[in-house]
Amino acid sequence: xxxxxxxxxxxxxxxxxxxxxxxxxxxxxxxxxxxxxxxxxxxxxxxxxxxxxxxxxxxxxxxxxxxxxxxxxxxxxxxxxxxxxxxxxxxxxxxxxxxxxxxxxxxxxxxxxxxxxxxxxxxxxxxxxxxxxxxxxxxxxxxxxxxxxxxxxxxxxxxxxxxxxxxxxxxxxxxxxxxxxxxxxxxxxxxxxxxxxxxxxxxxxxxxxxxxxxxxxxxxxxxxxxxxxxxxxxxxxxxxxxxxxxxxxxxxxxxxxxxxxxxx
Amino acid sequence: xxxxxxxxxxxxxxxxxxxxxxxxxxxxxxxxxxxxxxxxxxxxxxxxxxxxxxxxxxxxxxxxxxxxxxxxxxxxxxxxxxxxxxxxxxxxxxxxxxxxxxxxxxxxxxxxxxxxxxxxxxxxxxxxxxxxxxxxxxxxxxxxxxxxxxxxxxxxxxxxxxxxxxxxxxxxxxxxxxxxxxxxxxxxxxxxxxxxxxxxxxxxxxxxxxxxxxxxxxxxxxxxxxxxxxxxxxxxxxxxxxxxxxxxxxxxxxxxxxxxxxxxxxxxxxxxxxxxxxxxxxxxxxxxxxxxxxxxxxxxxxxxxxxxxxxxxxxxxxxxxxxxxxxxxxxxxxxxxxxxxxxxxxxxxxxxxxxxxxxxxxxxxxxxxxxxxxxxxxxxxxxxxxxxxxxxxxxxxxxxxxxxxxxxxxxxxxxxxxxxxxxxxxxxxxxxxxx
Numbered sequence: 001x002x003x004x005x006x007x008x009x010x011x012x013x014x015x016x017x018x019x020x021x022x023x024x025x026x027x028x029x030x031x032x033x034x035x036x037x038x039x040x041x042x043x044x045x046x047x048x049x050x051x052x053x054x055x056x057x058x059x060x061x062x063x064x065x066x067x068x069x070x071x072x073x074x075x076x077x078x079x080x081x082x083x084x085x086x087x088x089x090x091x092x093x094x095x096x097x098x099x100x101x102x103x104x105x106x107x108x109x110x111x112x113x114x115x116x117x118x119x120x121x122x123x124x125x126x127x128x129x130x131x132x133x134x135x136x137x138x139x140x141x142x143x144x145x146x147x148x149x150x151x152x153x154x155x156x157x158x159x160x161x162x163x164x165x166x167x168x169x170x171x172x173x174x175x176x177x178x179x180x181x182x183x184x185x186x187x188x189x190x191x192x193x194x195x196x197x198x199x200x201x202x203x204x205x206x207x208x209x210x211x212x213x214x215x216x217x218x219x220x221x222x223x224x225x226x227x228x229x230x231x232x233x234x235x236x237x238x239x240x241x242x243x244x245x246x247x248x249x250x251x252x253x254x255x256x257x258x259x260x261x262x263x264x
Numbered sequence: 265x266x267x268x269x270x271x272x273x274x275x276x277x278x279x280x281x282x283x284x285x286x287x288x289x290x291x292x293x294x295x296x297x298x299x300x301x302x303x304x305x306x307x308x309x310x311x312x313x314x315x316x317x318x319x320x321x322x323x324x325x326x327x328x329x330x331x332x333x334x335x336x337x338x339x340x341x342x343x344x345x346x347x348x349x350x351x352x353x354x355x356x357x358x359x360x361x362x363x364x365x366x367x368x369x370x371x372x373x374x375x376x377x378x379x380x381x382x383x384x385x386x387x388x389x390x391x392x393x394x395x396x397x398x399x400x401x402x403x404x405x406x407x408x409x410x411x412x413x414x415x416x417x418x419x420x421x422x423x424x425x426x427x428x429x430x431x432x433x434x435x436x437x438x439x440x441x442x443x444x445x446x447x448x449x450x451x452x453x454x455x456x457x458x459x460x461x462x463x464x465x466x467x468x469x470x471x472x473x474x475x476x477x478x479x480x481x482x483x484x485x486x487x488x489x490x491x492x493x494x495x496x497x498x499x500x501x502x503x504x505x506x507x508x509x510x511x512x513x514x515x516x517x518x519x520x521x522x523x524x525x526x527x528x529x530x531x532x533x534x535x536x537x538x539x540x541x542x543x544x545x546x547x548x549x550x551x552x553x554x555x556x557x558x559x560x561x562x563x564x565x566x567x568x569x570x571x572x573x574x575x576x577x578x579x580x581x582x583x584x585x586x587x588x589x590x591x592x593x594x595x596x597x598x599x600x601x602x603x604x605x606x607x608x609x610x611x612x613x614x615x616x617x618x619x620x621x622x623x624x625x626x627x628x629x630x631x632x633x634x635x636x637x638x639x640x641x642x643x644x645x646x647x648x649x650x651x652x653x654x655x656x657x658x659x660x661x662x663x664x665x666x667x668x669x670x671x672x673x674x675x676x677x678x679x680x681x682x683x684x685x686x687x688x689x690x691x692x693x694x695x696x697x698x699x
Contacts, residue, residue, distance in 0.1 A: 048436075084434045088432070088490075101443070134488035
């Protein structure tokens with residue numbers, strides 16, 4: 001199996017406080033992967049650093065064995081629903097077709113094929129009949145489905161989704177879930193930040209368990225054990241968080257200058 | 265008036281056209297400022313431009329529009345950088361950073377302006393008009409330069425419209441597909457600074473934020489589509505520019521800039537009040553129609569209750585009986601009865617005595633059914649105690665749509681009795697009654 005995602009010594013700090021510390025893992029292609037961990041454990045930050053949206057303090061990411069910029073057109077990102085203003089004056093269709101924007105077509109027009117792919121994606125998530133609605137008129141679950149449709153329109157091979165099941169009604173959850181299975185059958189890799197432990201082990205065949213550091217990464221059966229879950233959720237990491245606080249309070253660098261990042 | 269609108273005087277023509285163009289470009293650029301929730305930043309930029317304008321005059325000794333623009337853009341950019349730095353690198357909150365930059369830059373500008381005025385420079389006359397605008401006093405050269413810039417800005421917004429829309433809505437996604445978000449934001453900010461720098465010719469530093477933000481804010485009330493919103497904002501900018509020029513032409517002591525802003529504010533107030541759906545008027549009407557519905561349905565329910573208590577459909581009901589059934593307010597009761605007669609749900613027998621028509625009977629059954637279904641749903645599915653559900657159901661019965669009713673019936677499997685063992689009335693009473 002080829003590797004879809006790998007991180008090496010990935011360390012990220014916000015305002016100097018380390019949120020991810022030396023994360024190393026590899027994930028094969030074609031899996032449904034859940035990223036799990038308690039609140040503030042760095043799940044969203046992990047996704048953002050895979051997508052190049054936050055700058056790691058050290059370490060690096062490889063997607064399909066290459067750097068992000070080399071494979072960007074094969075990657076699709078679904079941000080958290082709350083990250084945008086849903087009162088923005090655009091229609092469902094306009095959001096979906098954003099999945100067809102390309103960086104080298106900054107000024108160019110979208111063509112018929114782009115619009116067809118966007119509509120097809122809306123159809124797949126069951127939102128085509130809402131295409132002309134303003135996005136504020138949708139329920140939370142429907143808004144999430146529109147975000148997923150935008151990602152589908154990108155026709156990527158790797159999908160990174162941030163909490164697609166948060167605050168979602170049963171119908172939307174089912175729609176998204178069956179879509180995920182379909183995507184897996186088509187050989188796509190989907191990485192999902194997820195908060196609900198109860199559903200996690202049914203949803204995913206691979207898991208990344210986080211709590212600032214990597215607890216465990218592997219097939220669900222080997223990760224979803226009482227022992228690892230307790231390490232992620234139960235244990236108080238007093239000394240580690242003490243050191244984090246120190247780094248922040250003293251404005252200390254998280255890496256020394258001599259540290260070498262990527263092997264060239 | 266006719267004098268003005270024939271535009272026979274070439275100078276009037278030029279000034280008006282220039283003012284309108286500045287208004288339109290500020291409105292269109294301002295739509296993105298508004299949508300990115302950066303209205304205050306726009307205001308700060310406008311104020312921060314003053315020292316740049318003054319400095320460029322002090323250095324060049326000229327009021328050439330190109331020099332003034334360069335000074336304005338540099339000062340505007342510096343203010344943006346300082347705001348960004350203060351809010352990201354210090355513990356100051358964003359609003360503090362904006363406020364600090366606005367007042368410090370503006371204060372410096374006033375200081376420079378005062379010192380220019382006292383320097384006795386022959387060329388300094390009219391520089392203070394940057395404070396409140398000087399549309400009517402623009403020279404031909406001014407108008408050509410500023411209108412030229414305005415046209416370029418419009419072209420840029422049009423060309424980058426799709427990208428600007430995306431970075432305003434979802435910058436993280438824009439970055440994820442590899443769009444040069446930083447550079448696009450830089451471009452949009454520069455366009456904003458330029459729009460402000462040209463716009464202050466018409467309305468001045470102090471009122472510039474109004475020219476930038478008000479058209480977009482007013483337009484937002486009328487539409488849910490960004491394209492329509494931009495066109496509306498442009499139209500508002502155009503109208504206020506046109507009529508502002510007209511007012512200052514017919515009443516020469518009247519300043520153009522403040523009038524433009526007054527007109528824009530009037531457009532905004534009208535939009536806030538009368539716009540469909542989002543306007544205050546529309547919301548009041550909706551509330552009134554809700555109140556009407558509640559009033560009527562409560563009366564129908566009282567009719568049903570009287571019939572149920574008598575264990576037989578009552579032929580006619582006196583108003584006093586309704587009052588005994590439910591403590592109505594007198595005015596509401598009279599009003600509701602009249603409305604129901606008009607809708608054909610009640611039939612007036614003689615003064616003070618009414619009967620349900622067949623549709624009225626159906627309607628009264630519907631309201632009671634919804635009330636009892638909701639009570640049952642609360643006790644059965646939400647684990648409320650039976651003596652705690654009545655008041656909630658009193659309110660909810662009026663909102664339940666036919667779709668929700670169908671869902672309730674499915675969920676509860678067409679129940680016969682409510683939690684208080686009262687029969688739930690169906691449209692065609694084919695179901696066996698409980699007794």
